[in-house]
Amino acid sequence: MKKTGAKLIIEAMKKEGVEVIFGYPGGSVIPIFDELYHEPSIHVVLTRHEQGAVHAADGYARSTGKTGVCLVTSGPGATNTITGLATANFDSVPIVLLTGQVIRPMIGNDAFQEADMVGISRPVTKHNYLVNDRAHLGQTLKEAFFIANSGRPGPVVVDLPKDVVNEQLDDEYPETISIRGYNPVYVGHAGQIKKIAEAIKVSKKPVFYIGGGIHISGASEIFRKVVEKTKIPTISSLMGIGAIRSDHPLYLGMVGMHGTYASNMAMTETDLIIGIGTRFDDRVTGDLGKFAPHAKIIHIDIDPATIARNVTVEIPIVGDARQVLEKLMPLLHPADIDEWREIVSGWKKDYPLPDEEGKEIMPQRVVKEISEIFPEAIITTEVGQNQMFAALYYNFTKPRTFLTSGGLGTMGYGFPAAIGAQMGNRNKKVIDIAGDGSIQMNIQELATAVQEGLPVIVAILNNGYLGMVRQWQQIFKNSRYAATCLMRRPECPFHCEGKAGSWCHLYTVDFVKLADAYGAVGMRVTKPEEIKPALEEAGKSKDKPVFIDFIIARESNVFPMVPPGAGINEMLLGKEK
Amino acid sequence: MKHTFYLLVENHQGVLARIAGLFSGRGYNLESLTVGVTSDPTVSRITLVCIGDDMIMEQIKKQLNKIVDVIKVVDITYLPSVNRELSLIKINAKSSQRGEIFQIADVFRAKILDVGQSTMILEITGTSEKIDDFIALLSPYTIIELARSGLVSMERGKKLKKE
Numbered sequence: 001m002k003k004t005g006a007k008l009i010i011e012a013m014k015k016e017g018v019e020v021i022f023g024y025p026g027g028s029v030i031p032i033f034d035e036l037y038h039e040p041s042i043h044v045v046l047t048r049h050e051q052g053a054v055h056a057a058d059g060y061a062r063s064t065g066k067t068g069v070c071l072v073t074s075g076p077g078a079t080n081t082i083t084g085l086a087t088a089n090f091d092s093v094p095i096v097l098l099t100g101q102v103i104r105p106m107i108g109n110d111a112f113q114e115a116d117m118v119g120i121s122r123p124v125t126k127h128n129y130l131v132n133d134r135a136h137l138g139q140t141l142k143e144a145f146f147i148a149n150s151g152r153p154g155p156v157v158v159d160l161p162k163d164v165v166n167e168q169l170d171d172e173y174p175e176t177i178s179i180r181g182y183n184p185v186y187v188g189h190a191g192q193i194k195k196i197a198e199a200i201k202v203s204k205k206p207v208f209y210i211g212g213g214i215h216i217s218g219a220s221e222i223f224r225k226v227v228e229k230t231k232i233p234t235i236s237s238l239m240g241i242g243a244i245r246s247d248h249p250l251y252l253g254m255v256g257m258h259g260t261y262a263s264n265m266a267m268t269e270t271d272l273i274i275g276i277g278t279r280f281d282d283r284v285t286g287d288l289g290k291f292a293p294h295a296k297i298i299h300i301d302i303d304p305a306t307i308a309r310n311v312t313v314e315i316p317i318v319g320d321a322r323q324v325l326e327k328l329m330p331l332l333h334p335a336d337i338d339e340w341r342e343i344v345s346g347w348k349k350d351y352p353l354p355d356e357e358g359k360e361i362m363p364q365r366v367v368k369e370i371s372e373i374f375p376e377a378i379i380t381t382e383v384g385q386n387q388m389f390a391a392l393y394y395n396f397t398k399p400r401t402f403l404t405s406g407g408l409g410t411m412g413y414g415f416p417a418a419i420g421a422q423m424g425n426r427n428k429k430v431i432d433i434a435g436d437g438s439i440q441m442n443i444q445e446l447a448t449a450v451q452e453g454l455p456v457i458v459a460i461l462n463n464g465y466l467g468m469v470r471q472w473q474q475i476f477k478n479s480r481y482a483a484t485c486l487m488r489r490p491e492c493p494f495h496c497e498g499k500a501g502s503w504c505h506l507y508t509v510d511f512v513k514l515a516d517a518y519g520a521v522g523m524r525v526t527k528p529e530e531i532k533p534a535l536e537e538a539g540k541s542k543d544k545p546v547f548i549d550f551i552i553a554r555e556s557n558v559f560p561m562v563p564p565g566a567g568i569n570e571m572l573l574g575k576e577k
Numbered sequence: 578m579k580h581t582f583y584l585l586v587e588n589h590q591g592v593l594a595r596i597a598g599l600f601s602g603r604g605y606n607l608e609s610l611t612v613g614v615t616s617d618p619t620v621s622r623i624t625l626v627c628i629g630d631d632m633i634m635e636q637i638k639k640q641l642n643k644i645v646d647v648i649k650v651v652d653i654t655y656l657p658s659v660n661r662e663l664s665l666i667k668i669n670a671k672s673s674q675r676g677e678i679f680q681i682a683d684v685f686r687a688k689i690l691d692v693g694q695s696t697m698i699l700e701i702t703g704t705s706e707k708i709d710d711f712i713a714l715l716s717p718y719t720i721i722e723l724a725r726s727g728l729v730s731m732e733r734g735k736k737l738k739k740e
Contacts, residue, residue, distance in 0.1 A: 119594065122594065122595060127645045130591075132590075147645060181587060181644070181648040304639050305642075305643050
């Protein structure tokens, strides 16, 4: 029986198990939305911006492990997705993005709402397609889902000319596909795996260094067993957080620019790094010339191009983290490294994270209270100080519960990602830890959260600044706060020194009124003792998002901090040390 | 160090842009790129010449392999191979100079494709170095136009193992 391209797309969605689509309609995708109107098994979430749609699909995908799906129109609808695609691409998140396109005869004619989406999205996607033959539609969609969620996952764009979507053909969605140029390697080389066990056996100061690949491959459980068996201290990248409990005695915390003292020192002193599903990012290594000077490096990753890109690797292993660890487990023995464990435990004990208290609300305390009241929440973040406070001070206990833009560092990610995570995890508490700057990047998605009845909590750490840039300006630019004050008004002095004066308007954005205007719940917290009751109250919301505007100390900083260009052991520890 | 790769790729629209985009996006130094269809019409063969150290070459190979439309990547630099480039060269040639030019062409086994009132077009095929030398010899006659195809390469002999 003949069917339109739009009908085949819906058939594809159902066969791929798609339950929710994040999108925004427009002229060229009306036929697909019309088919969705008749399809009760697929829930369409209307975001208020296409960037929000992709971040929401991203949050859904990261928290569930399923593929996030988006549907947007041609031209501006499609180009608005680029930041979301780049974010997902950097952090290996499976997304299938369907974009509308003008009819085939008009492509290349500068038609209304035309954009070369395949060309524009090429550098920020794992793969992309323009479907220029209706007969190829089913095959292309099947390939898109397969590529997005296999190997190293990533976003795939399928650009759909409107006449392809409308054209009728008697075809079925294919059951299988084969792509001759795409064959991800899952099973690690047995000989190389044996070499890992041998290297661990002779190491005196080994560390595990884990990244987002642990979550993606579902390796958390086997990794915890490996740690328990070997008793090797473990360090995490930002993306690896949650793979092992933050309060595990062998866990040293996050490494890198804002890494813990213990992690950064252990990385510097170690003689063996076993890197798993991580890419030795420059935020992790600091000055490469000073990074892990005594270490032999083992690197396990499913993406061969990631291995040995930034650091010299002695034992490379291409494979899926879970499968490699399962093969490695029987070869391992408890490591004879009591002395090393004592050293790293000493660092942990002697140099804990700064615990600032005062009359004002300190952001660290807000995150710690969130951790105590909502111990198993899914935490999303924006980017900046809020992200680092969340990474350092929340006690993560489960994989896929810390969703953050690690590679691209996308402000505006956290709130729509929280919406996506809540859509995929209706029974879990989802909290976006935000800054007053970054929340304004996608604040329009408040309407989406209200419309969907999602009780997402947004904890705004409001200091009236773009906090992380201001911190850099304070430390490296002699407190010249150029263009980082969000409270600035026409009456402000030209060279403001950052000290609050009579001209300062603290609630430059009144987030409480704003939440109210959207039909959400708004709260403001100005004293430390109000933090807990406000969070408890917010936790009671079952069907409305809650904005909590925490008015925090204006110049609170994230420490430890590695100055740019320094080695990761050359940390600034803050005023306490 | 100059490296030569050959690639077998899906004969799809936009594949060349993906490969060229990889070089521009990651700042790799691409000296030449040639492309043409193989005996299998669904597969195209691309020859790339790029410059960089061993670490960059390793990355280039890995990144090329990551492209979904790329079926095979071979670094042919150190393999016994035949390397050829084609060039068309239009030069000023007065009638009094033609004898000398014919002689040079003969030595380099170049062909005279066109002779005009005051110009000639020559065709030469060979290694890039041979073409460089030929161009150098012709430069006193004033080269008006020059077109080089970029390198195409092929391993010598019968393949012994499945790549």
